[in-house]
Amino acid sequence: MTDQVLAxxxxxxxxxxxxGFWLFLYTELFLxxxxxxxxxxxxxxxxxxFKLAAENLNTTIGAVNTIILLTSSLTMVLxxxxxxxxxxxxxxxxxxxxxxxxxxxxxxxxxxxxxxxxHHIFLQTVKGIxxxxxxxxxxxxxxxxxxxxxxxxxxxxxxxxxxxxxxxIGATWMLIVYFWISKGSINPENHGVLERCGLYWHLVxxxxxxxxxxxxxxx
Amino acid sequence: xDKAASQSYLNSHTNxxxxxxxxxxxxxxxxxxxxxxxxxAMFTFFxxxxxxxxVMKLQKMFPASSGWEIIPVEMYGSFFTLHAIIMIFLxxxxxxxxxxxxxxxxxxxxxxxxxxxxxxxxxxxLYLFGAIMAVTGVLLGGADTGxxxxxxxxxxxxxxxxxxxxxxxxxxxLTATFILGWGTxxxxxxxxxxxxxxxxxxxxxxxxxLFTWSIYATSWLQVLATPVVGxxxxxxxxxxxxxxxxxxxxxxxxxxxxxxxxxIYSHPAVYIMILPSMGLVSEIIPTNSxxxxxxxxxxxxxxxxxxxxxxxxxxxxxFTTGMSDFAALLFSFLTFFVAIPTAIKVFNWTATLYKGxxxxxxxxxxxxxxxxxxxxxxxxxxxxxxxxxxxxxxxTDFVVAHFHYTMFGGxxxxxxxxxxxxxxxxxxKMYSMKWAKAGFGFMFIGFNALxxxxxxxxxxxxxxxxxTYPDIPIFxxxxxxxxxxxxxxxxxxxxxxxxxxxxxxKGKRTSDPNPWNSSTIEWQTATPPTLFNFEVDPVITRxxxxxxxxxxxxxxxxxxxxxxx
Numbered sequence: 001m002t003d004q005v006l007a008x009x010x011x012x013x014x015x016x017x018x019x020g021f022w023l024f025l026y027t028e029l030f031l032x033x034x035x036x037x038x039x040x041x042x043x044x045x046x047x048x049x050f051k052l053a054a055e056n057l058n059t060t061i062g063a064v065n066t067i068i069l070l071t072s073s074l075t076m077v078l079x080x081x082x083x084x085x086x087x088x089x090x091x092x093x094x095x096x097x098x099x100x101x102x103x104x105x106x107x108x109x110x111x112x113x114x115x116x117x118x119h120h121i122f123l124q125t126v127k128g129i130x131x132x133x134x135x136x137x138x139x140x141x142x143x144x145x146x147x148x149x150x151x152x153x154x155x156x157x158x159x160x161x162x163x164x165x166x167x168x169i170g171a172t173w174m175l176i177v178y179f180w181i182s183k184g185s186i187n188p189e190n191h192g193v194l195e196r197c198g199l200y201w202h203l204v205x206x207x208x209x210x211x212x213x214x215x216x217x218x219x
Numbered sequence: 220x221d222k223a224a225s226q227s228y229l230n231s232h233t234n235x236x237x238x239x240x241x242x243x244x245x246x247x248x249x250x251x252x253x254x255x256x257x258x259x260a261m262f263t264f265f266x267x268x269x270x271x272x273x274v275m276k277l278q279k280m281f282p283a284s285s286g287w288e289i290i291p292v293e294m295y296g297s298f299f300t301l302h303a304i305i306m307i308f309l310x311x312x313x314x315x316x317x318x319x320x321x322x323x324x325x326x327x328x329x330x331x332x333x334x335x336x337x338x339x340x341x342x343x344x345l346y347l348f349g350a351i352m353a354v355t356g357v358l359l360g361g362a363d364t365g366x367x368x369x370x371x372x373x374x375x376x377x378x379x380x381x382x383x384x385x386x387x388x389x390x391x392x393l394t395a396t397f398i399l400g401w402g403t404x405x406x407x408x409x410x411x412x413x414x415x416x417x418x419x420x421x422x423x424x425x426x427x428x429l430f431t432w433s434i435y436a437t438s439w440l441q442v443l444a445t446p447v448v449g450x451x452x453x454x455x456x457x458x459x460x461x462x463x464x465x466x467x468x469x470x471x472x473x474x475x476x477x478x479x480x481x482x483i484y485s486h487p488a489v490y491i492m493i494l495p496s497m498g499l500v501s502e503i504i505p506t507n508s509x510x511x512x513x514x515x516x517x518x519x520x521x522x523x524x525x526x527x528x529x530x531x532x533x534x535x536x537x538f539t540t541g542m543s544d545f546a547a548l549l550f551s552f553l554t555f556f557v558a559i560p561t562a563i564k565v566f567n568w569t570a571t572l573y574k575g576x577x578x579x580x581x582x583x584x585x586x587x588x589x590x591x592x593x594x595x596x597x598x599x600x601x602x603x604x605x606x607x608x609x610x611x612x613x614x615t616d617f618v619v620a621h622f623h624y625t626m627f628g629g630x631x632x633x634x635x636x637x638x639x640x641x642x643x644x645x646x647x648k649m650y651s652m653k654w655a656k657a658g659f660g661f662m663f664i665g666f667n668a669l670x671x672x673x674x675x676x677x678x679x680x681x682x683x684x685x686x687t688y689p690d691i692p693i694f695x696x697x698x699x700x701x702x703x704x705x706x707x708x709x710x711x712x713x714x715x716x717x718x719x720x721x722x723x724x725k726g727k728r729t730s731d732p733n734p735w736n737s738s739t740i741e742w743q744t745a746t747p748p749t750l751f752n753f754e755v756d757p758v759i760t761r762x763x764x765x766x767x768x769x770x771x772x773x774x775x776x777x778x779x780x781x782x783x784x
Binding site for chain 2: 013015016017019020023024026027028030031032033034035037038041042045046146147148150151153154155157158
């Protein structure tokens with residue numbers, strides 16, 4: 001009985017798994033596509049406000065983060081390449097480097113967010129004044145940011161937040177893969193999981209490549 | 220081959236840790252067991268939602284002047300929202316693919332299981348978790364937003380739980396639908412990969428049975444459309460709990476944009492609901508006519524083009540929102556266009572009946588009722604797709620009757636027919652023919668008695684989602700007819716469910732692999748199927764509906780089924 005069961009469980013179709021994973025990546029992409037669509041619509045209807053609001057984002061920080069993420073994609077590819085060529089140690093090292101770069105991205109993002117919070121930009125969007133907080137973005141007597149900027153910051157926080165969530169998931173997955181490589185269940189012959197983990201990480205990277213210009217560059 | 224693998228899947232199991240009782244089902248990765256678990260859960264929810272509908276119809280019997288109130292006016296919104304959420308998200312959207320798709324897709328393509336059995340189980344868990352969340356959300360306060368969650372109302376409405384605590388049950392239920400959505404997406408991915416990678420030797424795409432084709436087309440829609448609505452509903456949650464603006468006009472948002480994003484999914488969703496049932500009808504009709512289906516390829520291609528075109532006409536739900544005339548015209552045109560592949564199918568089914576040797580099994584009766592009801596549903600859809608008549612009929616009972624004719628009279632009748640068709644194969648037990656036919660009779664008459672008056676009511680101006688109506692003779696009479704129809708319909712539903720339960724508990728055991736003498740390969744294996752579906756992995760040499768070749772096989776004793784006896 002058990003042998004039979006295992007025969008089915010171990011029936012493994014690498015091409016099929018890859019196809020399924022690409023479909024999954026597609027759904028992730030469409031999840032973000034809805035955000036991008038909303039961004040595009042509101043940008044066209046509130047162009048001036050979007051430009052004004054975008055000036056409050058620090059392009060340098062954004063650029064540094066972009067470089068970090070791009071580098072992490074590179075280390076990811078190198079890690080897979082190393083594993084395929086049999087240098088398990090190097091693969092593990094590069095995988096850890098990828099995780100570290102992901103974490104660095106999150107830390108920088110965290111500082112950026114908390115600076116925004118300090119300026120009450122987040123809460124300012126509705127109830128900052130009521131709570132007695134002043135924001136440098138508001139002219140005295142204003143109740144609320146102009147609606148266009150409310151939309152901009154709302155989208156900014158939620159989209160970068162969702163993206164950060166994906167970074168956390170990706171990094172966690174990489175740590176699990178690292179553990180599996182150490183255990184030997186992922187090895188030069190059987191590297192499909194690392195490959196898919198890499199695909200996921202590149203997707204997260206690609207999404208950022210669109211977020212960066214839309215929020216930081218086109219002010 | 221060892222003994223366990225040649226035993227019925229009801230006696231052997233895929234999980235070595237859990238070999239008995241509840242856990243051997245709940246932890247099973249066997250696609251057949253998962254399909255049956257879905258069936259149990261879904262028909263339970265279906266019955267709950269039928270009861271809600273029954274109470275609402277009872278309320279509608281009384282005009283405002285009568286003073287009778289069965290559902291208080293402030294609760295009526297929660298009632299129809301819950302009815303819709305259960306029927307749509309817990310029953311009819313995942314329904315046929317999850318129940319019969321799970322069970323018969325691998326069997327129809329000669330595979331041992333789906334491509335990712337463990338992901339399949341995960342989908343079921345997600346479904347169950349989301350379903351429990353949605354139902355508890357009701358106890359915690361419910362939602363009175365309608366299943367469409369249209370802002371700004373869905374952003375501003377506050378709910379108070381039955382227990383008296385302040386609880387954001389709208390966000391809770393939105394999150395539940397998001398989770399249910401992921402269950403659907405994973406099932407879709409699973410089926411697509413299964414169809415691409417696991418077909419038996421010799422089975423080209425145009426040798427797949429038509430139910431498989433329809434599940435395949437449905438799966439693409441599930442994967443393509445569901446993520447958008449998932450994130451859109453989540454945006455409403457975020458907007459409710461955080462000080463950001465997406466769709467609230469007070470913060471510059473555009474509620475119409477929400478409607479676009481919502482219907483981009485929710486219109487394709489109606490094809491997710493109907494396509495699998497069309498596939499089931501395409502199985503039942505040739506079997507019970509004992510001849511090849513007319514226009515096999517055109518039905519297969521029609522499934523795919525319905526899925527393709529169906530993705531592009533969402534805004535016909537929004538003709539009254541004031542979008543541009545050009546856009547409205549385009550969406551109206553596409554709405555008419557999708558009727559073409561749909562009509563092709565209807566003509567093909569009726570052409571299959573021509574000169575067939577027809578047996579009126581319960582499944583066949585439901586399939587024929589499907590064609591009748593769905594034709595009314597489809598044609599009334601044309602009224603609503605026309606720009607001018609839609610202005611008159613929008614938000615009336617006409618719309619409600621229209622989509623019940625497609626979703627209930629179509630999709631649900633098809634699914635119930637499918638269950639009758641496959642019941643003995645699934646459980647190795649046979650139900651009472653007489654009672655099954657009686658159940659059908661009540662359901663068919665009750666259904667039409669309930670919804671046809673609603674078409675007229677809507678035409679005379681009865682708005683949907685209203686708890687009551689003014690005392691006008693024409694309204695009174697039609698509402699009364701409709702309510703009486705609901706009693707007949709509910710009787711029919713109860714009979715059908717009772718027939719199944721009785722058959723499960725006390726039904727006559729059968730191991731007849733092919734009681735309806737069907738030519739497709741899922742009938743050529745043991746009843747109930749063995750753990751790995753086929754004793755020997757099948758090799759396909761003929762078209763699925765080639766009855767002549769099939770009869771020759773049976774005669775020669777070379778069909779897959781014959782080798783068991």
